[in-house]
Amino acid sequence: MNFSFTQEQLMLRDMARKFAENEMRPLLRESEDQRHTPEVLVKKLADLGLLAAHLPKEYGGSALDYLSAAIIWEELSKVSWTMALGTLGHAVLSGTILSMVATSEQKEQYLAPLCRGELMFATATVEPNAGSDPGAIESRAILQGDHWLLNGTKNFVTGGGLADYILVLAQTDRKLGNKGMVLLLVDRKMDGISFEEVRLVGGRTSDIVNLAFSDCQVPADNVIGKVGRGLHGAFHGIDTARVFITAGALGMAQGCINSSIKYVQERTQFGKAIGGFQLVQEVIARMAAEIEPLRWQLYYAADLKDQGKPHGKELSSVKWLASELAVKASAEAIRLHGAYGCTDEYDLEHHYRDAVLSTILGGTSEMHKLMIGRELIGINAMV
């Protein structure tokens, strides 16, 4: 067992930390106000090899292990999880799916420009009546000669506002259930697509949209993976996204702890630094004690995934607990900063708004508890 980072991981951590401080932070407030991911950030992340961190080298990715990718996202999210999230639908969801199930021609055509940040992608699975239960999707794809006729609605598509292409999960035959689904690559310029901006409490720089498809004619060649295996393909992306989302939740929580330590050392009340009061120290000590085991649990789950070993229970456990910790740590940190913590002078109100989202996307905390229960007990309590 080795508990040390490699030289490369230390270098990546440093690079991501500097990028977050020097490139992301100056754009954060304006981007939040405009509710938009700055394209320049995506390009710079690509140039540094941080955008397509886990994707294959032959298509322009950095081919890093998931543990290293987690280190990067943790650092980016200390400053802004929502800015990192702006690339989740692109590099993590869509990039993973394309790298796992697309043909080599499709990878050349789409994955390579994805890695370079030249074409943007998003993945759309969730619908008004199908969130935690993807088997319930109602979007229909019917093969008509040389094209699929696509109809349906997709909700909360991260990066959908920026995307040139959207990977859409649709049902080809309801009778086949989960085995009747297909992933279609839809060009945003096609007729029959409409976009609606979604205004969430957080995730404001993540360009999240709802989409509607009305008799949209998608070329038959734009199937990604096999017809009938669409849900399976989407799960590749979702499983990988859980590593990144969890790392981001830990980054937010750590950002809150760091800010709190600095603040309680500097802020004086009753004639001394508030960090000298035992009740204040307890809050910091508890947050620090809670985050450390989760960080190692994430690295362990990422390492299992790197080795191609089962990691469901391990990743679900840390996704659930880390996202809940981010919610708790952001609220505690605001309290430690008093009224100043509620202002946008600090990152805390930003993390506070984002943290709750991390408990929902990539599977809600309830779904992760049920997945752990199913694995341990052998009974599926989701249905």
Ligand SMILES: Cc1cc2nc3c(=O)[nH]c(=O)nc-3n(C[C@H](O)[C@H](O)[C@H](O)COP(=O)(O)OP(=O)(O)OC[C@H]3O[C@@H](n4cnc5c(N)ncnc54)[C@H](O)[C@@H]3O)c2cc1C
């Ligand atoms: C910031 C953000 C980004 C997102 N990005 C994307 C994206 O890029 N692409 C995409 O397709 N989707 C995306 N989503 C959607 C996300 O995947 C869904 O929100 C999530 O899967 C939950 O679905 P839902 O919101 O419909 O909630 P529901 O499934 O309706 O759940 C509502 C509540 O019921 C609980 N619940 C549901 N079923 C059970 C059960 N069996 N037992 C116990 N409790 C249950 C849930 O845990 C939750 O508390 C995003 C969401 C957010 C918030």
